[in-house]
Amino acid sequence: MLIIWGKTHVRKNIGYAADFCPICRGPQVFKLIRVGLASHVYYITSGDGELVSHDRECQQCKTLLNANPDGYLTLSKKKQSLAELMKTTFPSLPEVYKDRLDLEEKVMKTPALLTPQERAIMIRTPFHLLSPLVEMRIGQTHLDTGISLALLGSFFLVTIVPVLLTKILPFDEAIIFLACAIIALLVIGWQLLTAGSRYVKRRIIPVLGPNLKPLRPTESELKSALAELKADQKKMATRLKIADLQKYF
Ligand SMILES: [Zn+2]
Incomplete structure (x- = not known):
């Protein structure tokens, strides 16, 4: 009998946070995803696997970017409004991204x-x-x-x-x-x-x-x-x- 086994990527949603999206050119709601590498038998895995990386997916344009979950104050289990998530997960976003936000304003206006x-x-x-x-x-x-x-x-x-x-x-x-x-x-x-x-x-x-x-x-x-x-x-x-x-x- 042929047994199909090996390693496969397991993607798990770990919460939501506000962050800057370079495609939308501004702050957006992001879904944080843990990417693990787990053993599988017939593509059925157990557990989340060994940590490979974290991704963040913009909920507006669906672009995937690298993420560092430790950079947020906390992660929200629920998808909330951008204003709410900025308050709870990344209140310093306007200061952290000030130069980029200024540049984006230049792109849009002048x-x-x-x-x-x-x-x-x-x-x-x-x-x-x-x-x-x-x-x-x-x-x-x-x-x-x-x-x-x-x-x-x-x-x-x-x-x-x-x-x-x-x-x-x-x-x-x-x-x-x-x-x-x-x-x-x-x-x-x-x-x-x-x-x-x-x-x-x-x-x-x-x-x-x-x-x-x-x-x-x-x-x-x-x-x-x-x-x-x-x-x-x-x-x-x-x-x-x-x-x-x-x-x-
Ligand atoms: Zn976006």
């Missing part, structure tokens, strides 16, 4: 006054912050709408469609079935290959677009941000279409 260095950093940073989401997504198996529809269509392509076609086409039943099966495999393969691009368009562009909107980056600035990701061999570099992003500016 972007023309940004120095070239500030502008370059503010354009490149969100690409690097959102890239890990794409890496994580592509590294996992997900049945999105495209793949689900391809599987459903393929089921009909190898069951009902060959039966109907044999009645109207002058070919052997086996050839028709083989042709339908090849088409089904090609459709599924195409949907699997383009799943990453669909994820970027559905999940990353709607977050990155509004983030960059105040800066109105030029095509060359966007291309150089993507070139940096490409140099780091990040999957987002080849799956993000600049034209999709420019619709927001």
Whole structure:
């Protein structure tokens, strides 16, 4: 009998806190997540596993960032309003992030006054912050709408469609079935290959677009941000279409 075992990541929600979100450009409510590495048998784990890291997930834009739970006064078990969480978990946020909040105000109100260095950093940073989401997504198996529809269509392509076609086409039943099966495999393969691009368009562009909107980056600035990701061999570099992003500016 084949026993599937090994180590797997276990993600556990440990509470909520207020913190700064560089994608939303301001304070937001975050969910704190403990990431552990636990032994599994048939992907069933016991316990939270050995601590690997902590993540914080912005509840507005769903971006995942590194977290240090010790940096908060406390964590709230319940998801509360931003004002409430700022009071209880991170009352010094305005002082701690003062320089960044001032810079964000400049981005929103007077972007023309940004120095070239500030502008370059503010354009490149969100690409690097959102890239890990794409890496994580592509590294996992997900049945999105495209793949689900391809599987459903393929089921009909190898069951009902060959039966109907044999009645109207002058070919052997086996050839028709083989042709339908090849088409089904090609459709599924195409949907699997383009799943990453669909994820970027559905999940990353709607977050990155509004983030960059105040800066109105030029095509060359966007291309150089993507070139940096490409140099780091990040999957987002080849799956993000600049034209999709420019619709927001
Ligand atoms: Zn956010």
